[in-house]
Amino acid sequence: MTIQIYNTLTRQKEEFVPLNQGHVGMYVCGPTVYGNSHIGHAKSYVSFDVMVRYLRYCGYKVLYIQNITDVGHLTDDADEGEDKLVKQARIDRVHPMQIAELMTRSYFEDMDALNVLRPDISPRASGHIIEQIEIIRKLVKNGFAYETGGSVYFDVTKFPSYGKLSGRTLDESLEGTRVGTRSEKRHSADFALWKKAEGGHIMRWPSPWGEGFPGWHIECSAMSMKYLGESFDIHGGGMDNQFPHHECEIAQSEAATGKPFVKYWIHNNLVTVNGRKMSKSLGNFITLKDAFKKFDPVVVRFLILQSHYRSTLDLSDDSLLGAKIGLEKLFNTIRNVRETIKKTDQDQHAGQPAIDFSAYKNRFLEAMSDDFNTPQAVAVIFDLAREANQLLHAESMPGMETLLALNALFSELGGMILGIVTNDLSSTARDENDEAKLIDILVQTRQKAKSEKAWWAADFIRTELEAAGIRLEDKKDGTIWRKIDS
Amino acid sequence: MTIQIYNTLTRQKEEFVPLNQGHVGMYVCGPTVYGNSHIGHAKSYVSFDVMVRYLRYCGYKVLYIQNITDVGHLTDDADEGEDKLVKQARIDRVHPMQIAELMTRSYFEDMDALNVLRPDISPRASGHIIEQIEIIRKLVKNGFAYETGGSVYFDVTKFPSYGKLSGRTLDESLEGTRVGTRSEKRHSADFALWKKAEGGHIMRWPSPWGEGFPGWHIECSAMSMKYLGESFDIHGGGMDNQFPHHECEIAQSEAATGKPFVKYWIHNNLVTVNGRKMSKSLGNFITLKDAFKKFDPVVVRFLILQSHYRSTLDLSDDSLLGAKIGLEKLFNTIRNVRETIKKTDQDQHAGQPAIDFSAYKNRFLEAMSDDFNTPQAVAVIFDLAREANQLLHAESMPGMETLLALNALFSELGGMILGIVTNDLSSTARDENDEAKLIDILVQTRQKAKSEKAWWAADFIRTELEAAGIRLEDKKDGTIWRKIDS
Numbered sequence: 001m002t003i004q005i006y007n008t009l010t011r012q013k014e015e016f017v018p019l020n021q022g023h024v025g026m027y028v029c030g031p032t033v034y035g036n037s038h039i040g041h042a043k044s045y046v047s048f049d050v051m052v053r054y055l056r057y058c059g060y061k062v063l064y065i066q067n068i069t070d071v072g073h074l075t076d077d078a079d080e081g082e083d084k085l086v087k088q089a090r091i092d093r094v095h096p097m098q099i100a101e102l103m104t105r106s107y108f109e110d111m112d113a114l115n116v117l118r119p120d121i122s123p124r125a126s127g128h129i130i131e132q133i134e135i136i137r138k139l140v141k142n143g144f145a146y147e148t149g150g151s152v153y154f155d156v157t158k159f160p161s162y163g164k165l166s167g168r169t170l171d172e173s174l175e176g177t178r179v180g181t182r183s184e185k186r187h188s189a190d191f192a193l194w195k196k197a198e199g200g201h202i203m204r205w206p207s208p209w210g211e212g213f214p215g216w217h218i219e220c221s222a223m224s225m226k227y228l229g230e231s232f233d234i235h236g237g238g239m240d241n242q243f244p245h246h247e248c249e250i251a252q253s254e255a256a257t258g259k260p261f262v263k264y265w266i267h268n269n270l271v272t273v274n275g276r277k278m279s280k281s282l283g284n285f286i287t288l289k290d291a292f293k294k295f296d297p298v299v300v301r302f303l304i305l306q307s308h309y310r311s312t313l314d315l316s317d318d319s320l321l322g323a324k325i326g327l328e329k330l331f332n333t334i335r336n337v338r339e340t341i342k343k344t345d346q347d348q349h350a351g352q353p354a355i356d357f358s359a360y361k362n363r364f365l366e367a368m369s370d371d372f373n374t375p376q377a378v379a380v381i382f383d384l385a386r387e388a389n390q391l392l393h394a395e396s397m398p399g400m401e402t403l404l405a406l407n408a409l410f411s412e413l414g415g416m417i418l419g420i421v422t423n424d425l426s427s428t429a430r431d432e433n434d435e436a437k438l439i440d441i442l443v444q445t446r447q448k449a450k451s452e453k454a455w456w457a458a459d460f461i462r463t464e465l466e467a468a469g470i471r472l473e474d475k476k477d478g479t480i481w482r483k484i485d486s
Numbered sequence: 487m488t489i490q491i492y493n494t495l496t497r498q499k500e501e502f503v504p505l506n507q508g509h510v511g512m513y514v515c516g517p518t519v520y521g522n523s524h525i526g527h528a529k530s531y532v533s534f535d536v537m538v539r540y541l542r543y544c545g546y547k548v549l550y551i552q553n554i555t556d557v558g559h560l561t562d563d564a565d566e567g568e569d570k571l572v573k574q575a576r577i578d579r580v581h582p583m584q585i586a587e588l589m590t591r592s593y594f595e596d597m598d599a600l601n602v603l604r605p606d607i608s609p610r611a612s613g614h615i616i617e618q619i620e621i622i623r624k625l626v627k628n629g630f631a632y633e634t635g636g637s638v639y640f641d642v643t644k645f646p647s648y649g650k651l652s653g654r655t656l657d658e659s660l661e662g663t664r665v666g667t668r669s670e671k672r673h674s675a676d677f678a679l680w681k682k683a684e685g686g687h688i689m690r691w692p693s694p695w696g697e698g699f700p701g702w703h704i705e706c707s708a709m710s711m712k713y714l715g716e717s718f719d720i721h722g723g724g725m726d727n728q729f730p731h732h733e734c735e736i737a738q739s740e741a742a743t744g745k746p747f748v749k750y751w752i753h754n755n756l757v758t759v760n761g762r763k764m765s766k767s768l769g770n771f772i773t774l775k776d777a778f779k780k781f782d783p784v785v786v787r788f789l790i791l792q793s794h795y796r797s798t799l800d801l802s803d804d805s806l807l808g809a810k811i812g813l814e815k816l817f818n819t820i821r822n823v824r825e826t827i828k829k830t831d832q833d834q835h836a837g838q839p840a841i842d843f844s845a846y847k848n849r850f851l852e853a854m855s856d857d858f859n860t861p862q863a864v865a866v867i868f869d870l871a872r873e874a875n876q877l878l879h880a881e882s883m884p885g886m887e888t889l890l891a892l893n894a895l896f897s898e899l900g901g902m903i904l905g906i907v908t909n910d911l912s913s914t915a916r917d918e919n920d921e922a923k924l925i926d927i928l929v930q931t932r933q934k935a936k937s938e939k940a941w942w943a944a945d946f947i948r949t950e951l952e953a954a955g956i957r958l959e960d961k962k963d964g965t966i967w968r969k970i971d972s
Contacts, residue, residue, distance in 0.1 A: 063581075095549075095713060097607045105604065118591065121583045127613025130691050205616050227581060438924035441950045445931060445943060454940055457931060464927045 003058065003369045005234075006310060008242065008265040009165055013371055018233045019263060024055050024062040025232035027224040027262075029241055030122065032069040033103035034084040036287040037110045039300070039315055040238070040271045040278060046301050046419075047268045047309035047372075048236050049116040053417050054368050065227050066119035068107075070100035071126045071203050072195075072216045078244060079192040079215065086203055096203055100126070110288040113297040115419040121227055125219035129205045132214045132222040135256050136193045136207075144255040148184045150196030150210040156189045159251045165265060166243035191248050193218050217248035221261075225253060235262040239269050268309040274316045286315065299324045302420055305374040326382075331425045332482050333385040334410050336392055339480050341403045354401035355391070357409050360384045364413050374418065381414050439470060443479050446472070489544065489855045491720075492796060494728065494751040495651055499857055504719045505749060510541055510548040511718035513710040513748075515727055516608065518555040519589035520570040522773040523596045525786070525801055526724070526757045526764060532787050532905075533754045533795035533858075534722050535602040539903050540854050551713050552605035554593075556586035557612045557689050558681075558702045564730060565678040565701065572689055582689055586612070596774040599783040601905040607713055611705035615691045618700040618708040621742050622679045622693075630741040634670045636682030636696040642675045645737045651751060652729035677734050679704050703734035707747075711739060721748040725755050754795040760802045772801065785810045788906055791860040812868075817911045818968050819871040820896050822878055825966055827889045840887035841877070843895050846870045850899050860904065867900050925956060929965050932958070 003016040018024050028048045031041055045066075055062050075081030089096040108118070125132075136152050139145035144158050156162045156170060163169055170189065192215035197204035204211045224232065230253070237246060246265065253261040270277075273284040291300055294317075303323035307313045360380055367376035388406050391398040398406075414421030442461050449457035462472050465481070472481050489502040504510050514534045517527055531552075541548050561567030575582040594604070611618075622638050625631035630644050642648045642656060649655055656675065678701035683690035690697045710718065716739070723732060732751065739747040756763075759770040777786055780803075789809035793799045846866055853862035874892050877884040884892075900907030928947050935943035948958050951967070958967050 095607065097609070097713065101604070101607050118587070121581065121587050123583070124610070124613055127610055129616055134692065206620065227583065435921065435924065437954050438921065438928070441947065441954065442924065442927060442931070444950070445928070445947060448946060449940075449943060452940070452942065454935075454938070454943065456938065457935060457940065457943055460934060461927065461931060464930070468923050468927065 001365060001369050003055075004371050005264050005266065006371045007263075008267050009262075011167075014264070016264065018060065019231060022059070022061060024060045024234065025228035026052065026055075026062055026064050026234040026236070027220070027228060027232065028064075028066045028119075028235070029220060029237035029245070030066040030068050030119075031103075031107050032073040032084055033100050033107060034073075034088040035103060036289055037107050038278070038288060039273075039286045039291060041107070042110070042114055042288055042291075042300055043271050043304050043309075043313055044236075044238050044268050045111055045116050046114055046304045048266075049114075050305065050374060050418060051234075051236075051266070051372055052117065053419060054372060057417050063121075063228065064119045065121050065123065065224060067220060067223050068100070068104055068122055068124045069216070069219065070097070070104075070124050072214045072219060074216065077216075079195075083201075083203060083213070086201070089202075097126075100124070106289075110292075110297075113288075113292060114301050115298065115422070117419075123223040123227065125214070125223070126203070128219065128222050128226065129214060131226050132218045133194075133207050135218060135222055135225075135252065136214075138256045139193065139252060142255070144252075145193055146186065147209050150212060151184060151192060152194040152209055153185055153190040154193055154248065154252055154255075155186060156191070156251065157187055159255050161254075162189075162251050163247065165250055166247050168243060168247070191215065191217060191244060193252065217245055218252060220245070221249050221253040221256070224249075225257070230257040230259050230261075232262060234264045234266060236266040236268070239267045242267055266309075269312045272312055272314045275314055278315075291320075295320050295324060298420060298422075299327055302327045302378075305418055305420070306378055308371075308373060308375055310371070327420070328483075330382065330385050330414075330421075333388050333392075334407070334414075334421060335425060335482060336480065337388055337403060337407050337410070340392060340397070341400070341407060343478065344397070344400055344403065354399065354405055357384065357387075357405055360387075361409060361413065364417075368417065377413070377418065381410070381418070384409065384413075439465070439481055443472065443481065447479070487851060487855050489541075490857050491750050491752065492857045493749075494753050495748075497653075500750070502750065504546065505717060508545070508547060510546045510720065511714035512538065512541075512548055512550050512720040512722070513706070513714060513718065514550075514552045514605075514721070515706060515723035515731070516552040516554050516605075517589075517593050518559040518570055519586050519593060520559075520574040521589060522775055523593050524764070524774060525759075525772045525777060527593070528596070528600055528774055528777075528786055529757050529790050529795075529799055530722075530724050530754050531597055531602050532600055532790045534752075535600075536791065536860060536904060537720075537722070537752070537858050538603065539905060540858060543903050549607075549714065550605045551607050551609065551710060553706060553709050554586070554590055554608055554610045555702070555705065556583070556590075556610050558700045558705060560702065563702075565681075569687075569689060569699070572687070575688075583612075586610070592775075596778075596783075599774075599778060600787050601784065601908070603905075609709040609713065611700070611709070612689070614705065614708050614712065615700060617712050618704045619680075619693050621704060621708055621711075621738065622700075624742045625679065625738060628741070630738075631679055632672065633695050636698060637670060637678060638680040638695055639671055639676040640679055640734065640738055640741075641672060642677070642737065643673055645741050647740075648675070648737050649733065651736055652733050654729060654733070677701065677703060677730060679738065703731055704738060706731070707735050707739040707742070710735075711743070716743040716745050716747075718748060720750045720752060722752040722754070725753045728753055752795075755798045758798055758800045761800060764801075777806075781806050781810060784906060784908075785813055788813045788864075791904055791906070792864055794857075794859060794861055796857070813906070814969075816868065816871050816900075816907075819874050819878075820893070820900075820907060821911060821968060822966065823874055823889060823893050823896070826878060826883070827886070827893060829964065830883070830886055830889065840885065840891055843870065843873075843891055846873075847895060847899065850903075854903065863899070863904065867896070867904075870895065870899075925951070925967055929958065929967065933965065 004013040005016045006013050031037060052062050052064050070085055071083065073084050075084055075087060085096040085099050088099045136145060140147060140152060145152050145154050194207060194209055194212050194214055196210060197212045203213050250261050272278065273286060276282060276284060278284055299320060303320055304313060306323060360383065364377050364380040367373040367380060410421050442465060446458045446461045465472060469483055470481050472479050490499040491502045492499045517523060538548050538550050556571055559570050561570055561573060571582040571585050574585045622631060626633060626638060631638050631640050680693060680695055680698050680700055682696060682698045689699050736747050758764065759772060762768060762770060764770055785806060789806055790799060792809060846869060850863050850866040853859040853866060896907050928951060932944045932947045951958060955969055956967050958965050
């Protein structure tokens with residue numbers, strides 16, 4: 001089965017053929033670490049996480065690089081304003097690198113909670129100043145960039161295909177902005193590669209053009225090409241980064257190397273909150289740490305995967321609650337499959353032929369191979385859960401082989417690929433074990449009480465467990481339990 | 487109360503007086519991230535963690551920097567051999583930065599488990615190449631260093647006080663090694679600041695002396711001075727780093743700036759295993775991940791603090807078991823104090839005057855102020871626990887104020903400063919809560935069973951809980967429980 005990927009560069013789905021057979025080099029723009037991550041970060045990094053997982057599942061050896069921006073990202077997201085970290089550091093009265101340290105840690109905490117696999121390398125922009133300077137030096141030497149007053153700018157008129165990613169013509173780009181009277185730029189669409197550091201600027205390094213700091217765009221060119229080579233397979237990022245960030249990356253990289261920079265550009269769509277764009281000024285800005293107070297991280301991950309990465313995701317308490325209810329149903333089914341396996345004799349129904357679930361698997365893989373269509377893939381998982389429930393509640397129990405096949409398929413598709421179905425179906429294995437042991441003692445006590453006709457004890461245990469969020473269900477073969485919504 | 491610190495530079499305890507009143511700049515050599523951390527790392531970083539905690543407790547604003555060495559540390563710990571990360575990367579067939587990424591993550595996982603607070607900044611050596619080049623450039627310019635064949639060495643004969651930290655005279659240093667016939671060094675004790683990268687060397691950067699990589703020692707000078715200034719208060723590290731690493735740091739830093747580099751040098755002693763030096767060749771090399779399989783991280787931390795940072799710590803299953811038993815006793819006492827608080831009416835024994843525990847606190851602070859004497863500080867905590875036990879088992883219960891004072895003192899001294907006594911006395915708050923709720927249901931069921939004279943149920947619950955590692959103890963006022971050794 002071939003994988004089709006929507007390539008922003010060509011505006012169509014293309015068959016995925018990596019530059020080096022069996023290997024994938026993939027770069028995704030990471031966070032600017034000046035504040036806690038929000039729900040938009042979750043959408044982006046969960047989406048790319050599932051792509052990495054799926055490519056690996058398909059047998060590709062993926063080298064996944066995601067940077068940490070700790071310098072050069074200015075408050076206006078272009079060439080003007082204050083460095084976002086320096087600004088936050090000034091407010092907190094600490095060194096900018098303390099902000100970077102804290103917020104990088106916070107970011108990975110949130111991503112770990114979302115079960116986003118760590119990138120293979122998370123290079124820091126401030127740790128790759130030399131590499132950035134080297135590219136700029138080459139661009140100046142080859143006439144694509146010019147130095148003025150201690151800063152260096154890329155001359156967009158020297159790179160004719162500028163605009164090929166975003167579809168903007170140079171005229172549009174030039175029209176869109178005006179060269180202020182005090183601007184050092186030759187053309188309004190020119191962008192900064194290196195900025196002169198003014199007197200009090202704390203983030204500064206020596207360079208051939210004097211003390212300064214890199215522009216925002218150049219870091220991604222430097223770090224991606226350092227670890228993946230001058231041409232690589234996949235570059236991802238949020239749709240809002242298409243222009244100017246990625247357009248500038250292409251221009252400076254291809255001008256420096258004379259080679260095509262990236263084969264497939266993938267952009268995820270954005271998050272709205274209750275139908276409106278999320279922004280700090282609208283007051284509907286939701287950090288992940290806040291979201292996790294109300295909803296388990298796996299619910300957030302599940303909600304994200306229920307829509308396609310190229311669709312907007314509308315977030316609301318209702319949509320999260322819907323995801324939670326759906327997920328609980330799915331988890332209950334899988335938990336019951338696993339409980340039944342534990343309680344079933346190895347040889348029970350041994351003669352019974354195993355049911356073949358390969359049709360589900362094929363439909364799932366087809367969905368994933370069609371530009372990573374996770375909502376369809378999730379739908380297949382639910383279809384499988386429906387069949388599982390029918391089997392579990394049928395007159396005669398399914399055989400062991402069927403149960404094991406079911407469980408394995410949930411783990412393979414819902415776990416390995418989607419990152420939703422974990423071994424313990426809860427946040428930590430330890431929790432679950434200690435809890436399960438204690439609940440088991442309560443269930444046994446209750447069983448004993450029933451056989452002694454001590455109904456008061458049986459009722460007391462059921463009622464108290466229910467109050468603690470655990471529901472007992474008496475089945476023919478014994479009692480099973482599940483967590484109920486709190 | 488003044489703090490006395492043993493300063494390796496002067497070989498005596500000195501009163502601690504920071505360079506800037508109220509502020510402390512502190513740098514500790516961090517790990518070389520080419521493998522999992524071992525028990526020696528734990529001893530070092532737990533020791534310095536307690537120092538940082540204590541200085542902060544005393545009101546100092548501490549800026550704590552601990553580097554990550556991801557380049558330049560060669561296999562012979564001096565100027566020869568292969569880069570440790572490059573070697574590991576070659577074995578694993580990955581990029582060295584993937585090793586750095588994985589092992590940095592592994593390191594912080596282990597430190598988090600040990601309740602070691604994160605440094606304020608964890609700068610990477612590879613992220614500070616420019617800063618290292620700038621110092622080397624200055625040293626060459628001022629005649630302290632010389633370039634030869636694309637490498638740069640520090641000329642120890644130009645720095646007369648070379649040896650002042652380790653107490654080695656230059657003659658001894660020169661005698662200790664011989665200049666091989668093929669060596670580029672002028673003197674055998676000269677050390678590398680910059681090494682030329684041979685053809686296949688992957689970790690390389692452009693420099694005024696051609697493509698190469700920094701020597702091991704220069705990174706710590708560059709990163710400490712970048713974030714703490716040219717002179718700062720405390721530099722820490724393992725005793726094995728006194729020479730050559732720290733000796734070289736002093737020489738290159740003071741030669742470059744003409745100022746004293748560090749006011750207080752603090753060195754922790756090493757770990758032996760069953761009485762023998764820990765080494766990979768002896769097969770007694772214990773990674774933290776392995777140790778944590780057998781013992782809770784808090785036990786490892788506690789064992790470390792039971793000896794002084796300047797003493798060797800001998801590790802064995804027996805010493806860990808001893809620490810575990812001691813810690814469980816302490817935790818049981820504190821747990822009983824907390825349980826009693828929960829069960830005691832706010833107004834009960836209201837008239838009873840609170841007992842004054844300030845003598846314990848003073849003894850504890852005296853111990854800590856005497857060169858961070860944690861074993862004595864731990865002994866005070868145990869004395870306090872003994873008094874707490876006497877009070878809890880006395881004829882008349884202690885009053886609420888006394889109980890609250892006890893609990894606060896355990897948290898302040900054993901928690902905030904030593905990092906042992908946490909709010910939940912277990913690894914995660916969540917665990918404890920879910921568990922406690924379920925155990926409570928079992929205890930209540932048992933109480934009900936007793937009142938119904940259903941002895942079978944009472945016995946069953948007690949036996950099963952005991953098997954699950956939880957012991958019930960019937961007291962006059964009710965039943966309390968505690969975890970027993972597994």
